[in-house]
Every structure is written in C-alpha cells, then in structure tokens.
Amino acid sequence: xxxxxxxxxxxxxxxxxxxxxxxxxxxxxxxxxxxxxxxxxxxxxxxxxxxxxxxxxxxxxxxxxxxxxxxxxxxxxxxxxxxxxxxxxxxxxxxxxxxxxxxxx
Amino acid sequence: xxxxxxxxxxxxxxxxxxxxxxxxxxxxxxxxxxxxxxxxxxxxxxxxxxxxxxxxxxxxxxxxxxxxxxxxxxxxxxxxxxxxxxxxxxxxxxxxxxxxxxxxxxxxxxxxxxxxxxxxxxxxxxxxxxxxxxxxxxxxxxxxxxxxxxxxxxxxxxxxxxxxxxxxxx
Numbered sequence: 001x002x003x004x005x006x007x008x009x010x011x012x013x014x015x016x017x018x019x020x021x022x023x024x025x026x027x028x029x030x031x032x033x034x035x036x037x038x039x040x041x042x043x044x045x046x047x048x049x050x051x052x053x054x055x056x057x058x059x060x061x062x063x064x065x066x067x068x069x070x071x072x073x074x075x076x077x078x079x080x081x082x083x084x085x086x087x088x089x090x091x092x093x094x095x096x097x098x099x100x101x102x103x104x105x
Numbered sequence: 106x107x108x109x110x111x112x113x114x115x116x117x118x119x120x121x122x123x124x125x126x127x128x129x130x131x132x133x134x135x136x137x138x139x140x141x142x143x144x145x146x147x148x149x150x151x152x153x154x155x156x157x158x159x160x161x162x163x164x165x166x167x168x169x170x171x172x173x174x175x176x177x178x179x180x181x182x183x184x185x186x187x188x189x190x191x192x193x194x195x196x197x198x199x200x201x202x203x204x205x206x207x208x209x210x211x212x213x214x215x216x217x218x219x220x221x222x223x224x225x226x227x228x229x230x231x232x233x234x235x236x237x238x239x240x241x242x243x244x245x246x247x248x249x250x251x252x253x254x255x256x257x258x259x260x261x262x263x264x265x266x267x268x269x270x271x272x273x274x275x
Binding site for chain 2: 006007010011012013014015017018019021022023024025026028029030032034035037038039041042045048049052053055056059061062064065066067068069071072073074075076078079080082083084085086087089090095
C-alpha cells in the first residue's frame with residue numbers, strides 16, 4: 001500500500017525523452033549555429049541518461065564506460081564544430097544558419 | 106528512497122526548464138548560462154541514479170570545459186547579427202506537432218514495454234558506479250575503444266588547429 005510512487009527506469013527514460021525532444025525542437029526552431037550545437041549537446045546528454053538508466057536497471061557499471069566514451073565524442077564534436085563556426089564566421093561574417101545559403105543556387 | 110525520488114523530480118524539472126530556456130532565450134550567452142545550469146542538474150540526476158563518477162565527469166568536462174569553450178567562441182564572434190525567431194510558419198508548426206507526437210509515443214511505448222511507472226530495477230550493489238568499477242570496465246574490457254578515442258581526440262585537436270588557423274598561418 002505504501003510507496004504509491006517510486007522513481008524507476010521508466011521515469012529516467014521518459015526524462016531522457018523529454019530532454020531529447022527539447023533539443024530536437026531547438027534544432028528546428030533556432031538559427032544561431034552556436035545554439036544549435038548546444039541543442040545537439042542536449043540530445044547527446046539525453047542519450048547518456050538513457051544509457052545510465054539501463055546501467056542502473058541491469059546493475060552493471062560497464063555501461064557507464066559507454067557513457068564516458070559518449071562524453072569524449074561530444075567534446076570532440078563541440079571543439080570541431082566551434083572551430084568550423086569560427087571559420088564560417090571569418091569567411092561569411094554571420095553565424096545564422098539561414099544566411100549560409102551558398103548551396104541554394 | 107523517497108528523498109531520492111523527490112530530488113529526482115526536482116532536478117528533472119529544473120533541467121527540463123533550463124533546457125527549454127536554452128531554446129527560448131535569444132541571447133547566446135544566456136543560452137549558454139542556462140545550458141550550464143541544465144548540465145549541472147543532469148549531473149545531479151546522474152548522482153541520484155548511482156553513477157557518481159559519470160556525474161563528476163559531467164560537471165568537470167561538460168559544465169567546466171565544453172561550456173567554457175562555447176562561451177569563448179561566443180565572445181570571439183562579434184555580436185553583429187540579431188536572430189529573429191519566427192513563430193508561426195506552417196512547416197514549423199507541423200514539425201513541433203510531429204516532435205510532440207514522437208515524445209508522447211516514446212513515453213507511451215516505454216510505459217507499455219516497461220510496465221509503466223514503478224517497474225522493478227535490478228538490485229544495485231554497493232560498488233555500483235564507483236570509480237573502481239567503471240575504471241575496471243574502461244581499462245580491461247573496453248580498452249580498445251578507449252585507445253581509439255585517444256586517437257580521435259588527437260585527430261580532433263589537429264582538425265581544430267587546421268580549421269581555425271588563418272590562411273597564411275598554416
């Protein structure tokens with residue numbers, strides 16, 4: 001009768017889904033490339049939450065290694081992406097994604 | 106246990122709100138600040154889940170290093186162009202509806218497959234999520250991926266230097 005409410009894997013996964021959706025919405029709505037990168041980071045964090053939720057579900061710490069590896073990849077992605085942003089800004093003078101329409105013809 | 110549950114709810118709400126602020130705020134610096142708050146509260150969620158080492162790395166690497174990198178880049182770029190977020194183009198509304206539908210269906214599928222809120226997790230042992238356990242996994246079973254990642258970091262470093270150097274300085 002007690003414990004009408006217990007946080008468990010379901011709640012963690014739903015939380016990850018919410019964060020992922022917010023990141024995806026930001027990716028569509030925003031135009032500033034730097035903010036777009038932040039939204040990608042949010043989505044990567046949602047993936048990490050999912051992995052850690054299953055790590056907790058199965059009681060296996062080895063999953064957490066995967067989550068650390070994802071963090072490394074996210075760091076590389078952010079560094080390279082921001083270097084690209086700087087290069088784009090140097091040549092085009094803008095960081096707005098809708099003004100980078102060179103391929104539009 | 107109930108304290109953990111309440112803390113999870115608090116930090117989940119904080120991180121969802123700050124994530125929404127990342128999307129909603131117009132100034133990129135404000136976005137970065139709320140991103141830092143969001144990453145901190147996600148780290149708190151990691152702690153609550155028992156992944157202490159990953160939470161610590163989250164604070165050090167994400168909130169510490171990556172967001173400082175973001176702020177530096179924002180600082181380097183002049184604030185020349187103002188972003189206008191148009192509200193109600195039909196494509197955007199369709200997108201938002203689709204994403205919301207995706208979110209709802211994911212949560213519903215989770216509820217069906219995991220038996221809804223309150224599904225049982227495996228017992229968490231004393232050593233779950235400690236640096237020792239995670240380090241054993243990283244340096245024994247997954248050592249190859251670890252070494253590959255160090256190569257990846259090296260390549261990323263070289264790429265960043267090449268990309269951000271001016272034409273004459275390469």
